[in-house]
Amino acid sequence: MDSIIQDHIDPADLKKFExxxxxxxxxxxxAEKTQFDYAWCLIRSRYQEDMHKGVAxxxxxxxxxxxxxxxxxxxxxxxxxxxxxxxxxxxxxxxxAVTRIEPGNHQARQLHQYIKKKMEKDGLVGMxxxxxxxxxxxxxxxxxxxxxxxx
Amino acid sequence: MAAGPYNYSYxxxxxxxxxxxxxxxCLLHQFTEKKFMADCPHTIGVEFGTRIIxxxxxxxxxxxxxxxGQERFRAVTRSYYRGAAGxxxxxxxxxxxxxxxxxxxxxDARNLTNPNTVIFxxxxxxxxxxxxxxxxxxxxxxxxxxxxxxxxxxxxTGENVEDAFLDTAKKIYQNIQDGSxxxxxxxxxxxxxxxxxxxxISNDQPPxxxxxxx
Ligand SMILES: Nc1nc2c(ncn2[C@@H]2O[C@H](COP(=O)(O)OP(=O)(O)OP(=O)(O)O)[C@@H](O)[C@H]2O)c(=O)[nH]1
Ligand SMILES: [Mg+2]
Numbered sequence: 001m002d003s004i005i006q007d008h009i010d011p012a013d014l015k016k017f018e019x020x021x022x023x024x025x026x027x028x029x030x031a032e033k034t035q036f037d038y039a040w041c042l043i044r045s046r047y048q049e050d051m052h053k054g055v056a057x058x059x060x061x062x063x064x065x066x067x068x069x070x071x072x073x074x075x076x077x078x079x080x081x082x083x084x085x086x087x088x089x090x091x092x093x094x095x096x097a098v099t100r101i102e103p104g105n106h107q108a109r110q111l112h113q114y115i116k117k118k119m120e121k122d123g124l125v126g127m128x129x130x131x132x133x134x135x136x137x138x139x140x141x142x143x144x145x146x147x148x149x150x151x
Numbered sequence: 152m153a154a155g156p157y158n159y160s161y162x163x164x165x166x167x168x169x170x171x172x173x174x175x176x177c178l179l180h181q182f183t184e185k186k187f188m189a190d191c192p193h194t195i196g197v198e199f200g201t202r203i204i205x206x207x208x209x210x211x212x213x214x215x216x217x218x219x220g221q222e223r224f225r226a227v228t229r230s231y232y233r234g235a236a237g238x239x240x241x242x243x244x245x246x247x248x249x250x251x252x253x254x255x256x257x258x259d260a261r262n263l264t265n266p267n268t269v270i271f272x273x274x275x276x277x278x279x280x281x282x283x284x285x286x287x288x289x290x291x292x293x294x295x296x297x298x299x300x301x302x303x304x305x306x307x308t309g310e311n312v313e314d315a316f317l318d319t320a321k322k323i324y325q326n327i328q329d330g331s332x333x334x335x336x337x338x339x340x341x342x343x344x345x346x347x348x349x350x351x352i353s354n355d356q357p358p359x360x361x362x363x364x365x
Contacts, residue, residue, distance in 0.1 A: 003214075037226045038197070063193050069193065073223060076195045105192050151317045 001114040005083055009044035013133070019040045035061055036074075043081040055081040072101045079111060088115050159203050161212035162342040163323055165316075166231055168256050169241035170249040171220035177306035178241065179217045180304040182316050189309050193218040195355045197231055204317060213320065229290045232263035235333075236340025237319040242290075244303060245282040249292065250274075257297060267332045268340065273315050274303040283307045 021038040024030040035057055042054030055078055062074045068149035089123040092115060120150045167175040176198060185201040187280070198217040216235075223291045232238070232265035241247045242249040264267055274285065279325050287303060294301035300318060306310040326332035327341065332344055334343055 001199075004197065010230060010233070017226075033223065033226070036223060040227045069221075070223065073221075102192050104190060105195075106188075107192075107195050107198065148175050 001110050005080065005114065007044060008046055008134065009041050014041045014045060032061060042075060044075060048085060051081050051085050068101050072098055076108065083111065083115055088119050091115055152304060158334055159212040160344050161209060161211045162338040162344065163213050163236045163320060164209055164234055164241060165213055165215040165237040166235045167215065167217045167239045168221060169258060170252055173220065173241045173243040173249050173281065173307045175217050175241050178273065178275060178304065179215055181306045181309055181312045190209050191222060196224055197228060199305065208278060209324065212321055213316065217268050224364065229295060230261055232260065234338040234340045235264050235268055236323045237269045237271065238264060239271050239273055239315060241275050243276050243283050244274045245276055247284040250285045253293065265338055267326055269319050270299050271315055271319045272301040275306055277303040278305040278307050281291070291360045
């Protein structure tokens with residue numbers, strides 16, 4: 001799963017699909033396929049801004065989609081996007097939606113496990129940071145009190 | 152492990168391509184897990200698997216990208232072709248249309264990989280001989296005409312699955328040995344891992360790529 005989440009797009013590919021998307025936008029009609037290709041590239045970009053944009057484009061596709069297989073694909077990639085953005089809670093919601101369409105989907109299950117693991121790890125790190133901050137704050141207050149006393 | 156930081160000396164990148172439902176993911180699963188998935192959903196985008204094999208005493212790690220056959224993913228899965236040392240091109244012996252599309256898959260593979268990429272043609276589902284729609288002979292001929300290696304396999308029974316993956320690796324390794332595959336060339340699809348610890352000079356890999364525990 002790591003390989004899928006951490007994999008990056010070749011910037012040349014991103015540029016190519018971006019050009020196609022821009023071109024069609026200018027003409028006033030963007031094909032679903034163009035939007036999807038571009039969104040997928042954005043989600044695999046190194047930059048968070050791109051990933052957000054990719055998610056938004058997929059959300060847009062999802063709104064008008066009737067076909068379950070296509071919906072499943074969009075939902076899964078929105079989940080991948082949120083995962084890459086470390087928005088794990090949101091990612092899990094989309095994975096649930098995939099599983100509702102296809103209960104036995106192993107890709108969804110793998111992504112779910114991956115996220116749970118990340119959340120555990122980040123949760124511990126997060127607690128350590130908060131703990132550390134509290135200590136530091138305590139230290140400052142202590143120092144202030146000491147200074148006050150001196151006066 | 153005692154020999155150095157890696158327990159393998161090479162990494163080969165593979166891709167698996169072909170129409171929807173021909174059994175690409177089942178072949179990968181059979182090769183990596185030695186199990187058959189009876190109800191396998193259509194792949195979303197790509198899946199990934201690895202296995203360490205041995206070819207003439209060398210440990211080789213295969214990194215396998217299994218692409219979705221759905222048309223929707225065609226453009227994006229193409230970006231995974233680049234830098235593949237081996238390509239397994241799969242059709243379903245019980246569905247003629249999947250065989251008829253091979254030339255288009257082959258064109259993609261040829262255009263997007265390097266000239267030394269080993270392309271292996273797999274006629275899958277050979278356990279369903281009663282429903283056969285493509286003869287062994289014609290596929291064999293197609294393979295010969297196009298310089299492809301070829302086997303009929305079954306992801307269900309496991310027949311010939313090992314051979315397809317291993318023969319591809321043997322051929323790649325042979326290409327390295329006889330010098331026709333230049334490891335220093337960008338996108339050779341092969342990474343050499345020296346057994347003695349040395350500062351890794353990776354050229355085409357993104358930085359900070361963790362070991363693949365997929
Ligand atoms: N009898 C038989 N069935 C198989 C074999 N290989 C795969 N199948 C079945 O064929 C169906 C499709 O297999 P998949 O591996 O999902 O096909 P795929 O090529 O990965 O399809 P996409 O991901 O859509 O591109 C599944 O229901 C499998 O159970 C085989 O060797 N024999
Ligand atoms: Mg598949």
